[in-house]
Amino acid sequence: MTEWLDDDPEGYATEDALVSTQGPRVRPPLYVAPATDARFNTVRPSLTPIACWRLNEALFDFDSSLLRPGVRTSAPRFAALLRANEGSLAAVFGHADASGFDDYNRALSVRRAQALYGMLTRDVALWEKLYAEPLGNDRWGTRAVQMMLGALLDPSADPEEPYYAGEPSGIEDGPTIAVVRRFQADRGLTTDGDAGPKTRAELFAAYMDAVCVDAAGQPFSMKPDEFVGRGEDPMGKGAHQGCSEFNPVLVISRADQQKYDSGAAPRAERDARNAPNRRAMVFLFHGGIPVTASAWPCPRADEGSSACRELFWPDGDQRRRPGPKGREYRNDHNTMACTWYDRFARFSPCEGRTYTQITVTLRNRWAELIENAPYRLQAAGRSRVGRAPDGVTTITVPGIPERCLVEWGRAEDPGMDEMDGPPPFRLELYVNYDIGTIEEQARKRLHNIGYPDTDPLDAAVRAFQWDIGLSATGTLDEPTHLALVVAHGTLATPVASLDEADRG
Structure with missing residues (x-):
């Protein structure tokens, strides 16, 4: 039995990404008043993430939505989470730091969420939109072409090497045109050296397949109906959204902010300290919780930051502003302005501690x-x-x-x-023990109560059925599964859930 508390001495992830499951959140008993014919009580489970994938600032270019090749390192672990939580629904959230204006940061965070969503769903058209419609410094351009060609192997090279070698410069020079021509030739495209829309469509698809892979190195993808909203909204409401700088995990002190604003301390130092806030998150939620696109409170990509403010805590602006001391979300949960995001993010190991x-x-x-x-x-x-x-x-x-x-x-x-x-x-x-398919969960529960997982599942089920007086068929039918859940719970001592006040 596990109980999730809001502390973690390991702190925020310092790697490029963090992939994590979240065990069952133990809840206290529900006390419901009697109902009449005219009135009735409704008990509805809250939206609680069961797993998460956090892409830290290092996986995006600074002030950009361009998704770097390093995503390939953590993608296999996220693929394993998807397999273990079949039927779950995903939602992608983009975040920015407090530099700049709300509306710009809102648009940038949306674009980061769209870049990640586009990769997962192989939505090449969405990436083309990000490329063709720059936002401020978020201009993919030649740098994106070079970076992606640097992640793809040139089959004509012996031994195979990336099409583009070296650090992307963003300059369309002779070597860049040459490698674009080689890529075009390998894909059966016109070899003019110009990375136009047709070439980019092939390049984006190849790059997505190269970096979004499972543990076997094979490409994996998701369908729009595997996200919140189930693909109902053409603008991706529920599936991907940007939180601007409204939900930071770190807020520096007022004195430090004044140093950076006055130029007494270098801006690069401020940017480095704010790095934990520049992130993209994928949450997985139980698919059995009915959440429609129309009921999802986060605004669409084109609705602006004012729609986000409708979800703020009464003191939302104060929560995200610098105060006398620096604050971290993992310690006191008073840095996020949005009530909706705050309420489920605090129970995620990717955001809280x-x-x-x-x-x-x-x-x-x-x-x-x-x-x-x-x-x-x-x-x-x-x-x-x-x-x-x-x-x-x-x-x-x-x-x-x-x-x-x-x-x-x-x-x-x-x-x-x-x-x-x-x-x-x-x-x-x-x-x-309650992560994975019904069969995987059953095997774990059986093992925990004395039926080793080294035995075949049907043999362990048969032994369990015999011991509790059920017909020993070896089939994991519904009565057996329910009896196993009860037996496993009976043999464990539940941990009482902490009140919100106790969680600190």
């Missing part, structure tokens, strides 16, 4: 709690050793571990560090 609290019950072979059991519990590089007076122990670790190792003994056994030989009981538990 996260601890996982793991609670384990120590039982004998008859599923009885062992009071005063010696134990060792290890997860995410942390270890806890001791005795559990009531047979229950916990460990809190940073991040999101997939598994934890539990070793324990009988009450009469010596402590774990004093035992001669291995402990009587040892089991590596799945923490995220």
Whole structure:
């Protein structure tokens, strides 16, 4: 059983990207008043992300929506998340820092979201729009052509090398024209050396396939109906949106801001400090939550920043402004102006800070709690050793571990560090046991309650059915699945959900 807390000593990701699952958010019981024929109560689950992909500032050119080749490093992990969460719905959010005007930052953040959405859906036309309609300094131009050709291998070279070598200059010089001609020849295009619309369409598609790949190096993509709104809105409402600088994860102090504004400190230093705010996010939500494009509160790409302000907290502008001290979202959650984004982003390990609290019950072979059991519990590089007076122990670790190792003994056994030989009981538990397909979840739950995942699934199911008195068919039917969920929950001690006030 896991409980998500809003702290993480690891801090914000310093790598180019962060890909993460989010375990189940444990909630308190719901107390609902009686209903009459004329009135009824409705319980609706809140929108909570189950996984996320954060692309940090390094994957975009500064003040640009141009998506750099480094995205290829983290794309395979996102592909694995998609497979593990089949049926989920995605939403892409672009963010900018506080430099410049709201409307410009809003447009830039939208373009970053569109660039990422376009790559995932192979929407070449959307990329052509970004290329053909520059915004301020966000001009793809020759630099984009060079960068993409630098990520593609030239099949005519021996050995194969990128079409374009070196750092993109943005200058359409002789070598650039030559490599464009080679690319055109390989694609059956007119070899005029001009990267016009037809050449760009081929280039964009090839580049997307080269950087958006799974763990096997094979291209993967998504369909518009796999995003919030299910492709209903031609402007992509729900699927992709820009948050401008309205939802920063870091706000510098007022004194530091004044130093940068006055020129007492270099602008480059300010830009470096604000780097965590320049990001693009993909959230995955449970597909069973009905969210239509018309009901999605975030405005369309062409609706301007005023529509975002309608979603602000009453003190939204104050939250994102510099104050006496610098503030970080992971610490106090008072930097984001938008109520909608803030309410679900705080439970995401890609935006807030996260601890996982793991609670384990120590039982004998008859599923009885062992009071005063010696134990060792290890997860995410942390270890806890001791005795559990009531047979229950916990460990809190940073991040999101997939598994934890539990070793324990009988009450009469010596402590774990004093035992001669291995402990009587040892089991590596799945923490995220409700992630993946029904079969994958069942295998994890069965393993956690004593039916090893080394056994074939049908054999483990058959043994479980026999033990609880069901017909031992080995088929994971609905009664068996429900019984397994109940049994797994019964053998674990739930962790009470913290109130919002306790979350800090």
